[in-house]
Structure formats: C-alpha cells, structure tokens
Amino acid sequence: MDFESLSGDLRRLKERALGEIAKVADPAALEQLQIQYLGKKGDLTAVLRGIGALPAEDRPRVGAVANEVDEAVRGALAERGTELRNVMQAQRLAAEQVDVTLPGRAVPRGTLHPIPETIAAIAEVFGQFGFVVYEGPEVEDDLTNFQMLNIALDHPARDLWDTLYVDIPGHLLRTHTSPGQIRVMQSTRPPIRALLPGRCFRYEAVDASHGFEFFQVEGLMVDEGTSMADLKGLLDEFAHALFGPRKTRFRPGYYPFTEPSVAFDVECVVCGGVGCPACSKSGWMTILGAGMVHPVVLQYGGIDPERYQGFAFGMGVERISNLRHAVPDLRYYLENDLRFLEQFR
Amino acid sequence: MRVPLSWLREYVDVELSPEQLAERLTLLGMEVQAIEQWGADWRSVVVGELLTVEKHPHADRLHLTTVSVGSGEPLHIVCGANNIAPGQRVPVALPGAVLPGGRRIERTEKMGIASEGMLCSGDELHITTDADGILILPPATPLGRDLSELYGDVVLDVDVKPNRGDALCLVGLAREVAAATGATVRWPEIAVEEAGEPVTDRLRVEIREPELCTRFVGRWVSGAKIGPSPDWVQMRLQAAGMRPINNVVDAANYVMLELGKPTHTFNGATVHDGTIIVRRALPGERLETLDHIERELTPDTLIIADPEGPIGIAGVMGGFDSEITDATTEIAIESAVFDPVSIRRTGHRYALRSEASLRFEKGQEARLARIGADRVAQLTVAWAGGSIARGRIDTAPTEPVSARLAFRPARVSKLLGASISVDEQRDLLRRVGVETEAAPTGTRIQVAVEPKALVVDAGSEEVLVAVVPTWRRDLAIEADVAEEIARVRGYETTPAHLPETLMPAYRPSPLTVREIVRGALAGAGLSEVVTHALVSPLDEARLLWPEDADEPALPAQLVAQSGVEIAVTNPLSAQHSVLRQHLAASLLDVLSLNERQGRPDVAIFEIGKRYAGVDGGPREWTRLGLLLSGAAEPASWNRTARQYDLDDAKGILELLCRRLGLPEPSYVPDTRGFPFHPGRALLARQEAGNEAVAGRLAELHPDALAEWDLRAQRVIVAEIAIAGLDVATPRRIHVEPIPRFPEVERDLAVIVAEARTAAEVEACIRSHGGNLLRRVRLFDLYRGAPLAATEKSLAYRLVFGAKDRTLTEADLDAVTAEVTRGLKQELGAHLRS
Structure with a gap:
C-alpha cells in the first residue's frame, strides 16, 4: 500500500459518493448515504484503515486528502439535503392549494335592534354633557302623567295624548316620558341634568306612521339661570352629533308643561333644505319638542321657580331612527321581521 | 284650520307670497302644515258664453247649446240642466278636462248628437253644493279665462295649538299676520238694521245654570226666505272645508270661521212660547240631533230647551226638530258662552265633536257673544232677507275689561x-x-x-x-x-351656547348592564328584538308560564312577585289588551312571523319588562328573554348544520355570567311538563349569598308549539332575571396572582346510575376535593358497552394546585382517593379504569 494507491482509493470513493448523492431522491436514502460513507463503520473509515501501512512521512498527506474528501462529501450531502427539502416543501405547498375565493367559515352574527341602539346613541351624546339616565314607570298615575305636568283633567290639550287606561284605579299607560321630569325633580336636587328613555303608549290606530306603543327620550336640566340659550346650544350639539353639520332652528310650539315651548327643526336630512316630499317642501324636519319647564311643574317637583329655572325636551326614538336609517314604516320596529333586523349588523 | 287667502285678505293686507306667509306664520307659532291650490283640479275648465239653447231633438230633458269660449269656433255641447239661457256666462269643461274626483270629460255623443265638452254645475266643480243647475257666473266674468285663475285660491292649512282658540278664525289669524308683517287688521263692518217689534216680544231666555252658561245673547229674524247662499259665500265655505247648507246655517258657519264664534240658529216657529231655557237634561230625556241620531241625554248634559223639552245639546249640536228648513221664516239666533269643561265632557260623553264644540272647549271671549249675534243677524238678512227684531236678549251685558x-x-x-x-x-x-x-x-x-x-x-x-x-x-x-x-x-x-352651570353628581346608568348583555348576546349570534308590552290575554292563558315566586329554588330578591294581570280598560283591540306577565309569548310571536316569511332559523333576545298588579299597585320588572329555534349553525360548504338545543341556551347564560363577572349558574331540573318538555327544563341560579342571576331555561312542550302553529320541532325559551338590569350595581373582578407553582391535572371517569345528574356528581367532586382542587370540567359523557344500560360515564378533568409548593403524586393520590370514596358513598359511583 502506498500513498498513491490510497489517495487514489480516496478520490474514487469521493467520485462514487458524489455521484450517488446527486442521484438520490429522498431524504431517507440521503441519510443512508451519509452513514454509508461517513459513518463510524463507513467507507471512508474503511479506506483510512490502510493509513497505518504507510510510511510516516506520507500519513499527513493522506490525512489532507481524506479531509478534502470528507468535506466534499459532507458538503454534497448538506447541499442535496437542502435541495430535497425545498423540493418536498414546494410539492406539499402545491398540493395544499385551496380555492381562496370560497366564503369563510361563518361566525354566528347577531344584530342589535335600532330602538335600544338609538336610545344608546342619544344617551351617549347627552352623557358627554353630564346628563345621567333615569327611568320612570310605564304604568303611571294620572297625577304624574297629566296633572302635575299642568294638564288638568279637562284641559283641551289632553286631546294631544289619547290615553290607554288600566284597571288599577288612578293609573294609565304613560302617554309620554314627561312624567319622569316630576319623578326626577322629586328625587334629587339641582343641578339636574337627566335623561329619561322609555316605552310610551297611546290610543292610536296602527299605520305606517302611528303606533300604540312607541319610545321616547325625555331630557331635563334645572339649575339657577338655566336658559333657553343653554337648550339651544345643547340641542345644536345633539343634532350635529346625530345628523352632521346641518342648520337648526327653534320655532314656537305648545306644551302645557313648558313655557315658552318650542319645536326644534333640523335642515331636512333628505334634501338638505331645498324642499322635498319628505319635509313637506319646507326644507325642515322637526326632531323634537322642548321648552322652559313651566313654574307649575317645577313646583310639583318641589323646586322654587323663583330661584331655579330649567328646560325639558322630548323626542320620539323611532323618529330619530327613521331619519338616521330611512326606515319607511313604523310597524317595522315592533314586528321584528328578521329581514329588517338583519340590516342593522 | 283651512284658511283661503282671498278670504284672509279681507281682514289684513298680505304682500308676501303664500310660501313666505306660511314660513312667517310657522315661525310665529301658527304652523302651516300644507299649502293647497284650491281649484287646481279644475283643469281645462274655462269661462264660456251661451250663444244658443235649443231642445234636443231626441230627448226631452236635454238641451243643445252652442257656447263661445272666446276664441275659435263655438262649441256644440249637450246639456241636461234647465237653468240655462243664451247670454249667460258658464263654466265649460273642454274635452280632456279632468274634474274634481277624477272625472274625465271627452268628446261624446248624447242621443245621436256630438257634445264637445260639458257645462258644469257648482257641485261638479266642488265650488257650491248645487248639483241641479249649471253654475251661472257673473255677466262680467272674462270670456275664455281658466276658471282656476278666476276662482282658484291658495288655502293654508294652519295647525292652531290648543291654547290659541282665539286664532281658530280668519280674524284671529289676520291678527297673527299683522304681528308678523306690521300690517293693520281690518275688522268686518258689523251693522245691524233693526226693524219692527222688540226681540223681547219674540224671545225669552232663562238661564238655569249660570255657571255653565256665562252669557247668552239672543236675536230674532222674521220673514227670512231660506235658499242657497250666494255663490261666493258657498265658494268660501267650500274652500275653508265647510259644506254649504242654506243661507241661514251658512251665515252662522261663516261667522264661526270669520270670528271664531260658534252660534246656533233655531227655526223660531218650533221654539214653544219663544222661550229658550238653558239647563241640565232631566233623567230620561231624549233628543234627535242634527245628524239624525236619537240620543238619550244624561243629567250632566247642558242642553238648550224650550218649555216642552230639549231642542239642542248646548255648544255641541242642535236638535233635528228645530233645524232650519226650507219653510222656515222665523229664526232665533243663539250666541252664548258655555263652560269649556262642560262642553268637552259632553262631547266625550256622546262621542260627538263639532266645529262649534272644538271652539267652545278652548274657551270663548265673552265680548264675542254680542258681536257674533249681531254678525249672524246681519248676514242672515243680507242673504235670506227678512228683518231683525229690535234689540237683543243679553244675560250678561257687562263685558270684562282687559x-x-x-x-x-x-x-x-x-x-x-x-x-x-x-x-x-x-x-x-x-x-x-x-x-x-x-x-x-x-x-x-x-x-x-x-x-x-x-x-x-x-x-x-x-x-x-x-x-x-x-x-x-x-x-x-x-x-x-x-x-x-x-x-x-x-x-x-335665540342665542345658543353650552351650559356653564354646575354638573350633577355621578349616578350609575341603568343602561350599563343592558349594554353588556346586548353586546355579548349579539356577539353570540342572537338578534335583538323589541316587542309589544300589550299582548292578548289568550296568549297569556294558553302558555301558562309558571310563576317564579312559586319556585323555592329561585332567590326571592330576584324573582317577580306573583300578581294579577293588568288590563287596559279601553283597548284598541283584544290582541293588545293586557300587559304581559312574561316575555315568552311575545318571542313566540316573533318566531311565528319569521317562520311564515320562510325564516325558520331564529335566535333572538329581548330586554323588556313584565308587569303585574301587586297589592293594588302596578309593578314592573326588567327581564332578559331568549328564544332559540332552528339551526344554530346552518349547513355550509364546509360544515353540516347543527340545531339549537337547551345546551346552547345554557352556554349563552354561562357566557353572560362571565361577561358580567358573576359566578357560574347551577341548574335544577324542572319536571313540571307543559308548557315545558318534562325532561328538558331547568331553573338556573347561583349559590346562596351570591345570587345575581335567576331564571328558567326550557325546551317547550310540543303542545305549546302546536298552540302557536309553529313548524319548528324544538324551541328553546328562557326568561332570566339579572341583578342590575333595572339599576346598575357595579361589580368588580378581583384578580388572583398567577400561580408560581405548576398546576396538575387528573382525569376521572365516573360511572353512575342514569338517574344521577351531572350537577350532583360535580357537587360531590367539589365537596370532597379539598382546598387543592381548583377547577372541575366535564369533558366527556359516555353511554354504551361495556357499561350497563342503566349507567353512564361522566369524564371530568380536575385541576389541582397549591400556592406554596409543587404538588406531589402522593398529594394527588390522596385527594383522588377521597373524591372516589365520596362518589361511591354518596352517589354509588365508581371510577372507570
């Protein structure tokens, strides 16, 4: 055995290894080759066993050749390994392709009803100005619903509220949220900023714009010097919050429990004030009624009208919702047809 | 109130356009709700002159006419009226014209002769009430002009508020126009030419209820001739929305619209002894009113009577027997002021409201009693002839000062x-x-x-x-x-600025908890509904929803007290005549509606009230109602359908408890049966002392579904009380430190008899688990081989931990042994190995 034949063996081993590595097609076979050539009992080790028979001066030279072969085979194995992994990953990815245009896995979707949603929106706006939410009973007594609001038993204005009465003496289904004014004033002292949402009832035949059950939000503010200018300022903020930057106006209105009384109009949300069927060509839409709390009402609330003054306003929740969502028929709200409700998702 | 502008202009100058005037009146508080073009529906109706009028050769009752309409060839028109003659000016509807009510006029043939249009009666144009004769126009009416240009008008529909009875008339609105524009109001010239005998010879008035009739002014007209009012009067009344009757009744109506003063005219010949008595009705008295309805009068009704009996309901409606007829010549005029409350009550009592009573209800100025009587007398003789007796009867001639x-x-x-x-x-x-x-x-x-x-x-x-x-x-x-x-x-x-005054103190909002519940449930796939509080008593009766108060398992402070149904005494319909005592029926109605629309998959909730009368007073409770029916997960390309069942409802309740920071509820079976599935109904509650949620969750009994004609096989309904739904009670979550030592798990498969509930098994595990046991979760339920048919296996994962050390196998073995012992002893259970 001499240096030449041994290094020749090493070179042939390298050639054979590189050839087989290049041909191998799967990682398991590649691992086999690694063991076959570079393992403890592998071919390279076997060849190197002959090194002992060489003269001492040749041994480092053979060692250098062996290192070179080892590196070359190791490198080829690693390179081939990477290649194979890349190929296989590409194959897997190709096989996993899906039609990404298929619809997603449906998450159950619920919806929120526009009436509580509108109440929440109104409460959010006034909440920013310090108005806190109260609630009054829906089965009210006549005294609070009418008489304490300056609507005597035979007041002609009672025609404004066609009433449903119940079989509990002295009680009725509240015709508006205004009795809440009395209840708030009787339960707390000024400064008062209160919001009273809730269900109301009237003796009213049902059609596209009337119902015997509906919802209102009442507002009440009482303090020393609370004025109509405060009312106008707050209502302007409210209208802008819900309907965007639109013109607003007060015009005279009539309620027995406020004096002076006003109607609050917003530039028509449909035509923008030009005049259209939705606003009866006036360019304005009335969104609520308001006024300065009548001295009789303040007194029933236990508040001295000489010291305090205040305002109240009341709005129909469905009306606000209609204007925001273009709901064409009041009956939609209490019918709960899913084809209506699902539009509020 | 309908206000024809041409009439209004009699009392005030109006320089503004109708739109401008409407705007100004609205901003002054007299809201103009509509601007109507009176006569807009007289299309292609022009003024013509009759040139010839001849008999129709084939029909006795028809005439052949030639009519000039100013330009072009004269028209040949066949006409059935008898009041026409050559030289008259008349309204001509040209071919193509459309009359009020949509009647279309075409070129036609009448009994063999062509007719190129139609001559119109006042009734056909809705100008007057005369339907027999053609409307004869004044001779000077310009030929060929559109009738709407000549007689058309703008009518404002003004919403006069209840406190402004004074503005329910043309003079009153003229005052408002004057306030808006600075113009001057012109009062009508009221002049009464009296003649003959004094009124006291004809009319006596006796007021027996001076509180209810504070002033009565009477006048008398003799020798009137009843007939139609002048055309211009009829036109004004029609435009103002009032139907012309005859020249005397029209005079009274005209004055009511002009001055706001309701008056009444009686056929004087029918007033016995010429004596009018204002008194309350006597028991049993009856009166046939002008609308031909015989009414039984109640003793609290203020009436106008003569010595023989009632002749009118004061301020509301006159009697039929004393009405002005074609034969009437003697007329008694009543111009009175009645107590508004009395009139209002009377109107309600007889469900009878008139233009007159509406004005009386709002209160009348005393002065107008005198002025109104004079004005009616003046117009009566102007339009019907006759003479006005001298003087007036006046029961309160002193008029109040400002x-x-x-x-x-x-x-x-x-x-x-x-x-x-x-x-x-x-x-x-x-x-x-x-x-x-x-x-x-x-x-x-x-x-x-x-x-x-x-x-x-x-x-x-x-x-x-x-x-x-x-x-x-x-x-x-x-x-x-x-x-x-x-x-x-x-x-x-009005200036606008934000308030600078003090802010009120903080107050928890009743909306807070509801907002959390709403958000959680919508996120869980439920749709919110809002249903009627007024329901049918039948629905209440046929569902037989049990009373919460009867359930010892439910905490008394949360459940609604037992009470009686609150009924509406004047309901609009039986369908909505009682306040609901539970939410389930309302939710079933929503399911029913949507099933009929082909939408069987319904998962809904409502936060609403239930009501009951308790101890003679009303009570209201806010509740959460749930209804689940149909597919919880509808079939999809990547998933098969899954139907809702009771477990979904429980899962939703458990989700809510987590969202609200409340302990998990426990479940107690409710085996009552109808309206529930006897094996699928439960009461949900929490441990004593920590109770914030209580309610019922149940699959409905098939018979209950049949009652509602539902197609659904299974419907899950729940009604849940949650503390804080009415008034928010803030809750805080207390954080436990993250464990420093690892937790360890043990799985136990517990074999028990079928009759044992999961709640019993879990409670037993917890009671024997000691303080190392942190959580228990059921993860499998198994029936079948090798278990006996009477057995089931419940597999629980138990999680253990200690604050100060890592647990050893010995620790776990000891606890497991104790749990196993407890299960065996208390429930006869053993572990599956």
Whole structure:
C-alpha cells in the first residue's frame, strides 16, 4: 500500500459518493448515504484503515486528502439535503392549494335592534354633557302623567295624548316620558341634568306612521339661570352629533308643561333644505319638542321657580331612527321581521 | 284650520307670497302644515258664453247649446240642466278636462248628437253644493279665462295649538299676520238694521245654570226666505272645508270661521212660547240631533230647551226638530258662552265633536257673544232677507275689561338667555296688541296660576304691566309674556351656547348592564328584538308560564312577585289588551312571523319588562328573554348544520355570567311538563349569598308549539332575571396572582346510575376535593358497552394546585382517593379504569 494507491482509493470513493448523492431522491436514502460513507463503520473509515501501512512521512498527506474528501462529501450531502427539502416543501405547498375565493367559515352574527341602539346613541351624546339616565314607570298615575305636568283633567290639550287606561284605579299607560321630569325633580336636587328613555303608549290606530306603543327620550336640566340659550346650544350639539353639520332652528310650539315651548327643526336630512316630499317642501324636519319647564311643574317637583329655572325636551326614538336609517314604516320596529333586523349588523 | 287667502285678505293686507306667509306664520307659532291650490283640479275648465239653447231633438230633458269660449269656433255641447239661457256666462269643461274626483270629460255623443265638452254645475266643480243647475257666473266674468285663475285660491292649512282658540278664525289669524308683517287688521263692518217689534216680544231666555252658561245673547229674524247662499259665500265655505247648507246655517258657519264664534240658529216657529231655557237634561230625556241620531241625554248634559223639552245639546249640536228648513221664516239666533269643561265632557260623553264644540272647549271671549249675534243677524238678512227684531236678549251685558299682567323684563331676558332691552320688549308686545305701562309700586308678580299658584314680590326689579287683549285668554303668567316676546322677536334670534352651570353628581346608568348583555348576546349570534308590552290575554292563558315566586329554588330578591294581570280598560283591540306577565309569548310571536316569511332559523333576545298588579299597585320588572329555534349553525360548504338545543341556551347564560363577572349558574331540573318538555327544563341560579342571576331555561312542550302553529320541532325559551338590569350595581373582578407553582391535572371517569345528574356528581367532586382542587370540567359523557344500560360515564378533568409548593403524586393520590370514596358513598359511583 502506498500513498498513491490510497489517495487514489480516496478520490474514487469521493467520485462514487458524489455521484450517488446527486442521484438520490429522498431524504431517507440521503441519510443512508451519509452513514454509508461517513459513518463510524463507513467507507471512508474503511479506506483510512490502510493509513497505518504507510510510511510516516506520507500519513499527513493522506490525512489532507481524506479531509478534502470528507468535506466534499459532507458538503454534497448538506447541499442535496437542502435541495430535497425545498423540493418536498414546494410539492406539499402545491398540493395544499385551496380555492381562496370560497366564503369563510361563518361566525354566528347577531344584530342589535335600532330602538335600544338609538336610545344608546342619544344617551351617549347627552352623557358627554353630564346628563345621567333615569327611568320612570310605564304604568303611571294620572297625577304624574297629566296633572302635575299642568294638564288638568279637562284641559283641551289632553286631546294631544289619547290615553290607554288600566284597571288599577288612578293609573294609565304613560302617554309620554314627561312624567319622569316630576319623578326626577322629586328625587334629587339641582343641578339636574337627566335623561329619561322609555316605552310610551297611546290610543292610536296602527299605520305606517302611528303606533300604540312607541319610545321616547325625555331630557331635563334645572339649575339657577338655566336658559333657553343653554337648550339651544345643547340641542345644536345633539343634532350635529346625530345628523352632521346641518342648520337648526327653534320655532314656537305648545306644551302645557313648558313655557315658552318650542319645536326644534333640523335642515331636512333628505334634501338638505331645498324642499322635498319628505319635509313637506319646507326644507325642515322637526326632531323634537322642548321648552322652559313651566313654574307649575317645577313646583310639583318641589323646586322654587323663583330661584331655579330649567328646560325639558322630548323626542320620539323611532323618529330619530327613521331619519338616521330611512326606515319607511313604523310597524317595522315592533314586528321584528328578521329581514329588517338583519340590516342593522 | 283651512284658511283661503282671498278670504284672509279681507281682514289684513298680505304682500308676501303664500310660501313666505306660511314660513312667517310657522315661525310665529301658527304652523302651516300644507299649502293647497284650491281649484287646481279644475283643469281645462274655462269661462264660456251661451250663444244658443235649443231642445234636443231626441230627448226631452236635454238641451243643445252652442257656447263661445272666446276664441275659435263655438262649441256644440249637450246639456241636461234647465237653468240655462243664451247670454249667460258658464263654466265649460273642454274635452280632456279632468274634474274634481277624477272625472274625465271627452268628446261624446248624447242621443245621436256630438257634445264637445260639458257645462258644469257648482257641485261638479266642488265650488257650491248645487248639483241641479249649471253654475251661472257673473255677466262680467272674462270670456275664455281658466276658471282656476278666476276662482282658484291658495288655502293654508294652519295647525292652531290648543291654547290659541282665539286664532281658530280668519280674524284671529289676520291678527297673527299683522304681528308678523306690521300690517293693520281690518275688522268686518258689523251693522245691524233693526226693524219692527222688540226681540223681547219674540224671545225669552232663562238661564238655569249660570255657571255653565256665562252669557247668552239672543236675536230674532222674521220673514227670512231660506235658499242657497250666494255663490261666493258657498265658494268660501267650500274652500275653508265647510259644506254649504242654506243661507241661514251658512251665515252662522261663516261667522264661526270669520270670528271664531260658534252660534246656533233655531227655526223660531218650533221654539214653544219663544222661550229658550238653558239647563241640565232631566233623567230620561231624549233628543234627535242634527245628524239624525236619537240620543238619550244624561243629567250632566247642558242642553238648550224650550218649555216642552230639549231642542239642542248646548255648544255641541242642535236638535233635528228645530233645524232650519226650507219653510222656515222665523229664526232665533243663539250666541252664548258655555263652560269649556262642560262642553268637552259632553262631547266625550256622546262621542260627538263639532266645529262649534272644538271652539267652545278652548274657551270663548265673552265680548264675542254680542258681536257674533249681531254678525249672524246681519248676514242672515243680507242673504235670506227678512228683518231683525229690535234689540237683543243679553244675560250678561257687562263685558270684562282687559286683564293686567305684571312682568319683570329682566326675568324675561334671563329665561330666554338673551339680553332684550325693556324698550324692545314693549315694542314686541305691542305687535300682538299687548300694551305695556309702568307698574305701580308694590305690584306683585304672578309666577304661576292654579293648580299651583305662586305670587311673589318683585323686590327691587323693574316691573311692567302688560294690558292683555280680551281675546288672549292664554296670557296669564310672567312666562307667558316671555313667550310672546320670544316668538314675536323670532326664535331664530335665540342665542345658543353650552351650559356653564354646575354638573350633577355621578349616578350609575341603568343602561350599563343592558349594554353588556346586548353586546355579548349579539356577539353570540342572537338578534335583538323589541316587542309589544300589550299582548292578548289568550296568549297569556294558553302558555301558562309558571310563576317564579312559586319556585323555592329561585332567590326571592330576584324573582317577580306573583300578581294579577293588568288590563287596559279601553283597548284598541283584544290582541293588545293586557300587559304581559312574561316575555315568552311575545318571542313566540316573533318566531311565528319569521317562520311564515320562510325564516325558520331564529335566535333572538329581548330586554323588556313584565308587569303585574301587586297589592293594588302596578309593578314592573326588567327581564332578559331568549328564544332559540332552528339551526344554530346552518349547513355550509364546509360544515353540516347543527340545531339549537337547551345546551346552547345554557352556554349563552354561562357566557353572560362571565361577561358580567358573576359566578357560574347551577341548574335544577324542572319536571313540571307543559308548557315545558318534562325532561328538558331547568331553573338556573347561583349559590346562596351570591345570587345575581335567576331564571328558567326550557325546551317547550310540543303542545305549546302546536298552540302557536309553529313548524319548528324544538324551541328553546328562557326568561332570566339579572341583578342590575333595572339599576346598575357595579361589580368588580378581583384578580388572583398567577400561580408560581405548576398546576396538575387528573382525569376521572365516573360511572353512575342514569338517574344521577351531572350537577350532583360535580357537587360531590367539589365537596370532597379539598382546598387543592381548583377547577372541575366535564369533558366527556359516555353511554354504551361495556357499561350497563342503566349507567353512564361522566369524564371530568380536575385541576389541582397549591400556592406554596409543587404538588406531589402522593398529594394527588390522596385527594383522588377521597373524591372516589365520596362518589361511591354518596352517589354509588365508581371510577372507570
């Protein structure tokens, strides 16, 4: 055995290894080759066993050749390994392709009803100005619903509220949220900023714009010097919050429990004030009624009208919702047809 | 109130366009709800002149006419009326014309002769009520002109508010126009030419109820001839929305619209002894009113009577027997002031409201009783002839003077939040006829009147006295003066700014908990509904929803007390006549509606009230209602359908508890049966002392589904009380430190008899698990081989941990052994190995 034949063996081993590595097609076979050539009992080790028979001066030279072969085979194995992994990953990815245009896995979707949603929106706006939410009973007594609001038993204005009465003496289904004014004033002292949402009832035949059950939000503010200018300022903020930057106006209105009384109009949300069927060509839409709390009402609330003054306003929740969502028929709200409700998702 | 502008212009000059006028009136508080073109529906109707009128050769009752309409060839028109003659000017509907009511006029043939249009009666044009004769126009009416140009008008529909009865008439609205524009109001010239015998010879009036009839003015007209009113009168009444009757009744109606003064005219010949008595009805008295309805009068009804009996319901409607007929010649005129409350009650009692009673209800100016009587007499003789007896009967000839109302200009400014000078306030009031003067010292201020009157000293503030015109009965307190100033000045001048006053104290909102519940449930796939509180008593009866108060398992402080159904005494329909005592029926109605629309998959919730009468008073409770039916997960390309069941409802409740920071509920079976599935109903509650949620969850009994005609096989319904739904009770989550030592798990498969509930098994595990046991979760339920048919296996994962050390196998073995012992001893259970 001499240096030449041994290094020749090493070179042939390298050639054979590189050839087989290049041909191998799967990682398991590649691992086999690694063991076959570079393992403890592998071919390279076997060849190197002959090194002992060489003269001492040749041994480092053979060692250098062996290192070179080892590196070359190791490198080829690693390179081939990477290649194979890349190929296989590409194959897997190709096989996993899906039609990404298929619809997603449906998450159950619920919806929120526009009436509580509108109440929440109104409460959010006034909440920013310090108005806190109260609630009054829906089965009210006549005294609070009418008489304490300056609507005597035979007041002609009672025609404004066609009433449903119940079989509990002295009680009725509240015709508006205004009795809440009395209840708030009787339960707390000024400064008062209160919001009273809730269900109301009237003796009213049902059609596209009337119902015997509906919802209102009442507002009440009482303090020393609370004025109509405060009312106008707050209502302007409210209208802008819900309907965007639109013109607003007060015009005279009539309620027995406020004096002076006003109607609050917003530039028509449909035509923008030009005049259209939705606003009866006036360019304005009335969104609520308001006024300065009548001295009789303040007194029933236990508040001295000489010291305090205040305002109240009341709005129909469905009306606000209609204007925001273009709901064409009041009956939609209490019918709960899913084809209506699902539009509020 | 309908206001024809041409009529209004008699009392005030109007320079503005109808649209401008409408805007000004609206901003002054007289809301114009519509601007109507009166006569807009007389299309292609022009003024023609009859040239010839001849008999129709084939029909006795028809005429052949030739009519000039100014230009072109004369038209040949066949006409059936008898009041026509050559030379008359008449309305001609040309071919293509469309008359009120949509009647279309075409070129036709009538009994063999072509007719090129139609001559119109007043009735066909809705101008007058004469349907027999052609409307004969004044000779000077310009030929060929469109009738709508000549007789058309603009009519404003004004919504007069209930406190402004004084403006329910043309003169009243003219006053408002004058206030808006600065024009002057012209009163109609009221002049009465009296003749013959004194009225007292013909008419006697006896007031037996002076409280209810504060003034009665009577007049008498003799020798009138009843017939139609002049065409122009009929046109005005028609445009104002009132049907012409005859010249005497029309005179009274005309005065009501002109002055706001309702009066009544009686056929004088039918008033026995010429004596009118104002009194309450006697028991058993009856009266046939003008609308031909015989009415039984109740003793609290104020009536007009003669010595023989009732002849009218005061202020509401006259009697049929005393009405003006074609043969009437003697006319008794009643112009009275009645108590508004009495009139209002009477109107309600007989479900009878008239234009007259509407005005009486709002209160009448005493002065108008005199003026109205004179005006009706004047117009009656002008239109029907005859003579007015001398003098008038007047039960209260002294007329009240103007009221004087003190106010503080500084208060007016303070209320309005605008600084308005004293001079400007006085000027503004003058525009609505309110004069002002300095107040004598010591004048007190009327801040409020009955029912809660308040009069205060003005102190050092400047005080003015407003002299209120007699017709403004609505101005009674200082704030009323402020309103007059504000509305005449224009509310558009109201400044706007945000309040600078103190903020109120914090108060938890009742909406807070509801918002959390709503958000969680919508996120869980449920849709929110809002249903009627008024339901049918039948629905309540056929569902037989049990009373919560009868359940010892439910915490008393959360459940609704037992009570009686609250019924509406004047319901619109039986369908909505009682307040609901539970939410389930309402939710079933929603399911039913959507099933009928082909939408069987319904998962809904409502936060709403239930109501009951308790101890004679009303009570209301806010509840969460749930209904689940159909597919929880509808079939999809990547998933098969799954139907809702009771477990979904429980899962939703458990989700809510987590969202609200409440302990998990426990479940107690409810095996009552109807309306529930006897094996699928439960009460949910929490451990004593920690109860914040209580309610019922159940699959409905098939018989209950049949009651609602539902197609669904299974419907899950729940009604749940949650503390905080009515008034928020804030809850805090207390955080436990993250464990420093690892937790360890043990799985136990517990084999028990079928009759044992999961709740029992879990409770037993917990009670024997000691303080190392942190959590217990059921992860499998198994029935079948090798278990006996009477057995089931419940597999639980138990999680253990300690705060101060890592647990050892020995620890776990000890606890597991104790749990196993407990299960065996208490439930006869053993572990599956």
